[in-house]
Amino acid sequence: MKIVLHKAATxxxxxxxxxxxxxxxxxxxYHDPERIHFGALRVxxxxxxxxxxxxxxxxxxxxxxxSIPLxxxxxxxxSIGNTAVIKQGDVQAMSAGTGVVHSEKNKNGDKQxxxxxxxxxxNERNVQPQYDQKTFSNAEKQNKLLTVVSPLGTNDGGVQIHQDAWFSLGKLDKGTIVNYRLKKEGNGVYAFLLEGDASINDVVLNRRDGLGISEEGTLNIVANTDAELLLMEVPMT
Known part of the structure; x- marks a missing residue:
């Protein structure tokens, strides 16, 4: 197992x-030659x-x-004709492909x-641009990992992208233990802890810490407090 830990303050x-x-x-x-990307995860x-x-x-x-609103x-x-408002609970995906122009604005004048x-x-260049958006309830993510992004053409749920990547969101009560089994050999997982404290394969994470794990097929996740996390499984090559 290979790990890379990125503490929030770094x-x-x-x-x-x-x-x-x-x-x-x-x-x-911001440029750090040691932190350019994690596999196919670039930003x-x-x-x-x-x-x-x-x-x-x-x-x-x-x-x-x-884009995942919090x-x-x-x-x-x-420029491909989509106008939408996304809010907490929504997940939006845009395949830029051959090229797209877009804008993003805070709709409200009184809150951030x-x-x-x-x-x-x-995994393929110069595809036709496309847009996808879905809404997920908190109940769907409660004490489990819900797939919110998946590869184009699969029936795994979530918005679809041109990559063998799966994103999952979870809202875990303190003491909850969940396991995540990688969906494709050779992939790695980058975990981002949105809220709370948790341990993943015995590595302790605090709010906004990131942890990349590769060459490992299963993740064991323990919520040390009430916690929210995002898992991003992506190809490493």
Missing amino acids: RGHADHGWLNSWHTFSFAG LNDDTVAPGAGFGKHPHNNMEIV EGDLEHGD VKFLQIWVFP
Whole structure:
């Protein structure tokens, strides 16, 4: 088993006033040659956007982009005709493929929005851009791991992306033990602890810590307090 532990305070940080962003991996002005990516997982940004502010129209290509709101309402618009508001409980995926222009804005003028911005390298380049969005209840994630992202063409649930990757969300009561068995040989898992304290394969994690595990087929997860976590299973090559 190989592990890489990223404590919350060691992440890159950028405070632009309207945007307060923590970068698990190198991004924009933050560069660490030891933290470029974890397998196909390229970006994990923990973003807070001020009331009424947001990202103007900007382009992407050949990247799978997953957004997971944690608080507030995020308004999305893109060049392939999609307009939507995503909020806590929603998961959004956009395959940029041959190219797409989009914008993301805090819909509300009186409260901030918090969301995870996640980029995954695709397993196929220059695909037709596509958009997917689904809503998941807290009950579906209670004391278990719910698949919220899965590979295109599977029936594993969740929004679909062009990669052999599976994301799972869990809300665990203190003392709960769950196991996660990897779905594809050669994949690894990057765990991001959203809230609380937990142990994964005996490694202790606190709020906003990240843990990458590869060359291991099963994860044993123990909630040391009430905890919320995101697991991202991705190819390592």
